[in-house]
Every structure is written in structure tokens, then in C-alpha cells.
Amino acid sequence: MRQLITDQVGLDAAAADFFAVLSSPIRLAVLRLLVDGELCVTELVRALGISQPRLSNHLACLRTCGFVSVRRQGTFLYYTLADRRLAEILHLGVDLAAPSHAALAGCDVLRREQVGSKG
Numbered sequence: 001m002r003q004l005i006t007d008q009v010g011l012d013a014a015a016a017d018f019f020a021v022l023s024s025p026i027r028l029a030v031l032r033l034l035v036d037g038e039l040c041v042t043e044l045v046r047a048l049g050i051s052q053p054r055l056s057n058h059l060a061c062l063r064t065c066g067f068v069s070v071r072r073q074g075t076f077l078y079y080t081l082a083d084r085r086l087a088e089i090l091h092l093g094v095d096l097a098a099p100s101h102a103a104l105a106g107c108d109v110l111r112r113e114q115v116g117s118k119g
Contacts, residue, residue, distance in 0.1 A: 021065050022093070025060045026050065030079075033069060035087045040081045 022028055026048065033039060033047055041059070043054050059079065062068040069082045081087060097104060104110065 007092070017065075021061065021067060024058065024087075026054070026066075027062055028090070029035075030055075030058060030062060031081065031086060032090055034068065034079060034081045035090060038075045038078045040078050042076070 021033075028047055029045060033044060039047070041052060041055065043057055044059075048055065058070065059070075061069055062079075066082055067086060068079045071078050071080075
């Protein structure tokens with residue numbers, strides 16, 4: 001059973017974790033592809049141009065964190081958005097990021113955090 005978070009610090013930490021899931025370009029691309037509907041792993045690999053093991057790690061994160069649902073049909077796994085509101089968040093994120101692209105790309109703090117998280 002999920003524990004309800006009632007204090008503001010806990011809510012802020014949970015929201016930061018939520019947005020951390022979206023900070024991966026691969027996970028973001030997977031979610032954007034799933035906005036249009038269910039896809040199997042093979043279709044996602046083809047659309048993203050990455051290896052199946054690399055995709056599987058990102059799908060495991062998305063599944064564990066509650067962003068996607070999975071169903072098995074024979075030997076195929078099909079993924080969908082777990083909550084349709086994610087589509088709204090993704091669209092809003094793109095709309096907000098577009099005019100700030102240069103500033104985001106030039107943010108030294110973001111670059112250091114990205115380098116630090118790869119270790």
C-alpha cells in the first residue's frame with residue numbers, strides 16, 4: 001500500500017522524483033511515443049533507434065515509478081501510459097521548454113547535475 005505524504009517537504013521530494021523520471025531524454029521520448037497509444041518493445045526500439053537492453057532499463061524505471069502500464073500478449077510486451085494526464089504534462093513541458101531552449105542548453109547548473117548523475 002502506498003503511504004500518503006502529508007508534509008510539504010515530503011511532497012516536494014516526491015515531485016522532484018517525479019520530474020527526475022522525466023529528465024531522461026530516452027524516457028521522455030518513450031512517453032511521448034506512448035501518447036498516441038500502446039506500443040510493443042519492438043516498435044519502441046525501432047522508433048527510438050536504441051538497443052533493446054538499453055530500452056528495457058528505461059521501461060523498468062517507467063514501470064516501477066508508475067508512468068507506464070504493461071500487458072503481455074504471447075511473447076510480446078505492450079506498454080501504455082498509466083495515466084492519460086501524463087500526455088498533458090508532456091505537451092505542456094514541450095510548450096514551456098521551446099521558448100527557453102537556448103537558456104536551458106546554456107545552464108551550467110543543469111550540465112553539472114547531468115554529468116554528476118552519470119557517475
